[in-house]
Amino acid sequence: MSTSAPAPQAASRLSDLPLEPTDRTTVTRGRNRVVADRTKLLALLADGLVCHVGVDVGDHPVVLPCAYAVDVDGPDAGGTLYLHGSVAAGWIRRLLADPAHATICVTVTELDGLVTARSPFHHSMNYRSAVVVGRAREVTDTEERRHALDLVVDHMVPGRSATLRPSTRKELAATAVLAVPLAEASMKERAEGPVDDEADVASGVWGGHIPLRRVAVDPVPAPDAVGEVPEDVRARAAELAGRALRAAAR
Template sequence: MSTIDATPLSPTPRTTLGRSRERGLTDRAALHAILREALVAHLGVDVGDHPVVLPVAIAVDLDGPDADGTLYVHGSVAARWLTRSERRTVCVTATLLDGLVVARSGFHHSMNYRSAVVVGEARIVEDPQEKAHALDLTVDHVVPGRSATLRPPTRKEVAATAVLAIPLREASVKVRAGDPVDDDTDVEAGAWAGVVPLSTVASSPVSAADSHDEVPADVVSRAAQLGA
């Protein structure tokens, strides 16, 4: 475990769990693992007249310039949610769904999951090197090693894209695993209870209609990692 992973989470009042505190984890290794595995996160921000929560691709740089590392998201420079996020507190949530918990009563139905919440003041990345690095990390988060095989982005592409950076300092992690927790009387009644496991599984890569059929090694490796 790296020194960064070993640093404990220090929840602030904004990231301290109010309910089911026994499900909270306090090690950063758990936070980093969830962010590495999550393919989609959700960013919440108040854009002025209403709040919005949008799905975003993410990238993580544990050695980034922000406190305890940097979480990156990107979008169009014309996106209202992105421009309104600058210097505002935003919330980014990543959730991995591991199972449906089927209990003996509706009250005790649940889900097995691993969830990370990051809260912090967002900044728009202005430094060209950091911006290029963040965009490469975003590509490599989807398919590791992919950015090195691609042509460099054009000036027009870079100019059309904005990158937000959020510090990883203020975060919380919550996990549920295991069987339903039913009342004794419901267990004695004899009804079935259990878990329906869930996972993200890739199919074999499909070449685009205007591409050749020789799938590159990085894509084959990623598909295999996801169980194709």
């Protein structure tokens, strides 16, 4: 099950799990921005499309963008966050070859606005940001691998995987699938205007914020595409466009 539609029972069970369960995920600065509700974490992971994965590759750290998906009923503690990449990727080979480097950090951030204050110090951004820390495991079970890869596709366009041919053995052999427990996580958010000093407000300088929204436009067919845009693609574009309009109206 993807983050787009968690079962009520699963969402209820997960909401009982605390965020910031360990020192590694305890927020030490800006405690007023901390989110304690795990269902908000799942909502952010559902909204996001790209995560950034932080890994230690030996002589230096690397942070890389990656597509992802979440299974709230997955086999790992707190549910499972799935990542995938080429088996030839250096960071994946390093991670799988050396268990000492299997602990990774995954972040997802959605930027919701630019906050323009009356002083340089108080300029900020409105955002939702999550950090997940955990030991990644390689997914080797055939059915779990296929399930994870379908979830990644469906996270981009819900229902899309059911309309496609299955991955070939060659494609599966070229793809590494990683699973990270969702138990060890934290989240912060900011959703307000500037927090200015009274003297700066009295100066008469304008303050406020610029809302930012991800907007989808009409799908563009490939030059060799045949037929009409399929319903799953049109529905996803319409859903993203509608979400932006609803957010702008708030």
